[in-house]
Amino acid sequence: MFDANPRPSPTLEVPRLDTGSTFRKEAYAALKRAITAMDIYDHAQEIRLDERRLSEGLGVSRTPIREAMTLLEQEGFVRTRPRRGIFVVRKTKREIVEMITVMAALESMAARLAAEHAADADIAELRRLMAEFQTGNDGERRAEYSDANIAFHQAIIRMSGCALLAGMTENLFIHMRAIRKITIHQENRAARSIADHFRIIEALEGRDPGRAERLAREHALGLAAHVEQHGDFLDITHNSLKNGSRSDAGMESGVSK
Amino acid sequence: MFDANPRPSPTLEVPRLDTGSTFRKEAYAALKRAITAMDIYDHAQEIRLDERRLSEGLGVSRTPIREAMTLLEQEGFVRTRPRRGIFVVRKTKREIVEMITVMAALESMAARLAAEHAADADIAELRRLMAEFQTGNDGERRAEYSDANIAFHQAIIRMSGCALLAGMTENLFIHMRAIRKITIHQENRAARSIADHFRIIEALEGRDPGRAERLAREHALGLAAHVEQHGDFLDITHNSLKNGSRSDAGMESGVSK
DNA sequence: CCGATCGAACTGGTATACCATATACTTTCG
């Protein structure tokens, strides 16, 4: 390195501390990871986030924390009530059904695009991935199937070749994962889900965009209908207070680079 | 009011200054309005936003401005480069095609839902709205058709009854409007667009979800293909500098109440 | 006259102090 970039005098080689990364981004990532990790719908009581405590815990000032909170709030993971606190949001049944509906829209489009443009190798890889779960016993695997399930859907999105689709589904998946963990244990949804997946794979292999789209949509909407029927427990009011003061808007979508 | 809520002594009736609204929200709204208003793709040079200048102009400190910027950045309207400045983002052709693709996915789902659940009155209202443009001469109306076009698509979204669909398309529409203003003047896209719209309305009236969905999708994807073919001018590099320093992620989607 | 170098001004990132209000606790009066 000295040869390529000669220096007049020996200097302390510092490992190029990363510019570009800011406390805000790190705080955002940390908080989102934390929220994703905990199963939102398992905890009984409301979860409150304290700016000052967090800033103290992360070792930064409140400013980056606040900016991270702003992001999380817009993404719908958190809700801040002035002079009250910041609370982790729990979606209602209806909101979850809507999320799954949107997921159906985006995923079916992704399946269509994948059937048209995806590489054969990627489709083969997807089949191989899912085959692992068919061979093993489906008893104990069910636990980890929740993750494989997400992986399958994310693969479809990725194979669409549309980065924006990936971006817009990213946060939906976080909620999706929490929901799946619950619904997957009900009835024989895991088995049915696997069967659906293989039919979708077949449609991709057959390069049948219309069929792939339809199967993906029906698969997702099936889940939506299931939640609609059996998801009433989602609406149980964990919080005693339900005073109004609804934030006017608050539903935005990001479209960025 | 005195009767319902008796007061011991006459007090100064103050017009209930609005709590709930914060400088951040107002700054966010103002900035977004400004960005929406100006046609992003008309300006030749890069547009830079200065926190201090804005805070001075709006009469608030930098803090709310920064928080608003954080939101706008996540939504993909601006990009902040540390120690350089904040710039209004101009989408590339590819990104726009992807946006239209996502739009196609969401809108086709909306059309399906609308065909299933929308009120007859709303569908009739939609037809009436569009009929106004068929009767008049299509020459001068073309200018204002751009807005009516957006209105049509937003109506479809609304009629789906899915609030999340509305939320996720909200920002897409802002870019969409800018694009439409350009493409609408090319070929006879306005005429074709109107024809498509009427076919969609017919599908809604016929309560044919599959057909409504397909028509909506093809309508949008047709625009995508058009941009793909004739939208090369979108990629002309307005800015001389194209140094890297890519923000890692940056594509998020909001899902909130 | 031209180029390299140095520095002043500018810009976003961060820390911190202060404010207004919601909430909980304490006090006081009936």
Added chain:
DNA sequence: CGAAAGTATATGGTATACCAGTTCGATCGG
């Protein structure tokens, strides 16, 4: 003893000071 009123504390919102890196122009050397 209980309820209402007053007070202390906590919390998010806002303003501001300071920091580090970038930009660009002035100045010095050739």
